[in-house]
Each structure stands twice: as structure tokens, then as C-alpha cells.
Amino acid sequence: MNRTRELSGQLSAATGDMPTYQIRAPTAALPQGVVMAASPGSLHSPQQLAEEATRKRELRLMKNREAAKECRRRKKEYVKCLESRVAVLEVQNKKLIEELETLKDICSPKTD
DNA sequence: TGTAAACAGCGTCACAAGTT
DNA sequence: AACTTGTGACGCTGTTTACA
Secondary structure: OOOOOOOOOOHHHHHOOHHHHHHOOOOHHHOOEEEEEEOOOOOHHHHHHHHHHHHHHHHHHHHHHHHHHHHHHHHHHHHHHHHHHHHHHHHHHHHHHHHHHHHHHOOOOOOO
């Protein structure tokens, strides 16, 4: 995959082009004039919207943290599994080679 | 014993694919 | 179309190892 990732996600925090879940600053620190994504109907004040966005972001980060842990756990397990399969196949291969050598010995015509 | 290099684990971001 | 999930990539930090 070709990912042209910015040096760091954090760097773009001030550019205003981030999805809501990436808003970095807590509510109180939001720069003046920053408006959350299209307000859904005017049910909430800007303050409430900011709090909601922060809450969503934190939830998302928490879930993703757990997802990443689980993903790594599964990957490790998978690699372990592959490694033990390799070990089994190596033993099997060794045995087959030995068996082949034995059979060759038996079948080959003897000189003297 | 200090230290640089290698390694492992973690949190986060970006993105594709799947779901609602 | 918006939301969710899984995962590769990146950067950071702490630990281990080899070496002067």
C-alpha cells in the first residue's frame, strides 16, 4: 500500500482538516473559531458539541487501543503457530530423508 | 560501567473493507 | 452515507545485549 502519511497526525491538528475523532485539544483548549462538523439540528451549544466530540474521540481511541492489542495478540499467536508448524515439518522432512537413504541402501545393488 | 544498537511493546493515525 | 472494525505504518519508550 502506498501511504503518504503526514509526518505526524498531530501536526495537522491546527489545520482544521481533521475528522472529528481526531480533535486533539480538550474542550477548553479549542482554538477560537474552530467549529465542529455540521451541527446536527441545533440541539446543543457549541460547548456541548465540543464535549461530545471529545467524548467520541476518547471512546474511539480507547476502542482502537484495545483493538490494536488484540490484533497484535492474534498476530503473535499466528506467528507462533507457523513456527511450530515449521518445526514439525522439519522433523518430518528429516525423517523422510532418512527413510529415503535407508531405502536406497536396501535397493542399491551391492558391489562385493 | 557507560553506551550504542537491536528489540519489543504500546498508542495513535490513516485507510480499506464491512456493516447499518 | 455514516459508522465501525481490523490492521499496517510510524514514532516513542523501556529493556536487553554486545562491546569498548
